[in-house]
Amino acid sequence: MSADPESLRTPLCDLLGCKYPVILAGMGGVARSELAAAVANAGGFPTLGMVREAPSLIISEIEAYRRLSDRPFAVNLIPAATDPGLLDQQIETCLAMEVAVFSFFWDVVPEAVARVKEAGALLLHQVGTLRAAREAEAAGADVLISQGQDAGGHVHGRTPTFDLLRAVLDTTALPVVASGGICTGLALAEALAMGAQGVQCGTAFLATQESFAHECHKRRIVDAGPQDTVLTDGFVLNWPKGSAVRVLRNSVTDGFGTDLMGHDPDAIPREIIAHDGDIPRLRQSTDSPLRTTTGALEQMPHYAGTGLGEIVGIVPAARRLLDFCTEAAALRGIAGRAQAPGEGAA
The missing domain is CATH 3.20.20.70 (Aldolase class I)
Incomplete structure (x- = not known):
């Protein structure tokens, strides 16, 4: 062998x-x-x-x-x-x-x-x-x-x-x-x-x-299991309507309840929750936390596949x-x- x-x-x-x-x-x-x-x-x-x-x-x-x-x-x-x-x-x-x-x-x-x-x-x-x-x-x-x-x-x-x-x-x-x-x-x-x-x-x-x-994203992947991922179009700002992402559950996805799909980007408030330098990051945008990101990192999408x-x-x-x-x-x-x-x- x-x-x-x-x-x-x-x-x-x-x-x-x-x-x-x-x-x-x-x-x-x-x-x-x-x-x-x-x-x-x-x-x-x-x-x-x-x-x-x-x-x-x-x-x-x-x-x-x-x-x-x-x-x-x-x-x-x-x-x-x-x-x-x-x-x-x-x-x-x-x-x-x-x-x-x-x-x-x-x-x-x-x-x-x-x-x-x-x-x-x-x-x-x-x-x-x-x-x-x-x-x-x-x-x-x-x-x-x-x-x-x-x-x-x-x-x-x-x-x-x-x-x-x-x-x-x-x-x-x-x-x-x-x-x-x-x-x-x-x-x-x-x-x-x-x-x-x-x-x-x-x-x-x-x-x-x-x-x-960001280290918090890496650590969450290590600590989570397949059951902790969800597929949602709730993180859709910056992408076409209906664009789905697989992410780890967080306070934002918990707030969706059973309504994980069907989010209209035009109806989502533009709320700044974090920054990368001078660049603002919006709640429910597609931006994930990077090494340079500061702010409400937990509310950002933490992308992860089911093999984690x-x-x-x-x-x-x-x-x-x-x-x-x-x-x-x-x-x-x-x-x-x-x-x-x-x-x-x-």
Whole structure:
């Protein structure tokens, strides 16, 4: 039996230039240069989470990343939830910085896909439905990230992770990556066994030393279990109406009672509860608490997927990645031995 994590290598690794088939999710605010570089240097594939960020921050984060790592990386943008003028500046900035891989999410915007593809970039598109998977492929995506409802943060579909993965695999010949509640080597091994070429992880890397999340957010993930997450569109300011997120329960979600869905952003008071420097953060906005955030942190969304019960400590990202991949390799080795022709016959 082999527990060599390099045995997990798939064609996706060759495409992205990484050692292990594990992608760091482009978590807005959280997946910045320090975490991305730690994942890249340990053998995973990193994504910088730059949703709706100013071009100046995109430049500074890319520069910081390149000082820490020489490994390939992606930049995550959300075309459907970004002002068109800002999106244009973001893409232009990334292309000027010679970004070779983009990661998009939410509704497929063919014009945005075409722009990065025409520039010669590789595109990973995260989808939450079969319809979106087909639209992303038709628009020109190179890799589909199949996100199930078990994911933390913004959740586009309502299908369990492995059910959606199976359906997407059946409908496309593109490389498919599984995402949503994947926090263990067992989940990685299962995804690969089903035909996925890799997995994308957010929650598992949020609770690491290099993550830009606030310590209170990391600690809550370690202390909570799957039963502590809820899916709600109550944290919707800054995103389109009806955009659901999976978060840990807090005083705000408790205040919703059974009305977790159906919140109209136009009817939500703009109440400042926290700040990141001079930037105000509103109650029921999508902004989660970061290292730089001060104020009523408990009332902010603490994103977490359903796999968080397996996360028992805040550790370096490299250790989490290696433990994750070593476990998956060992489990695949056991499965391979159990299925060997004639082995165990009387």
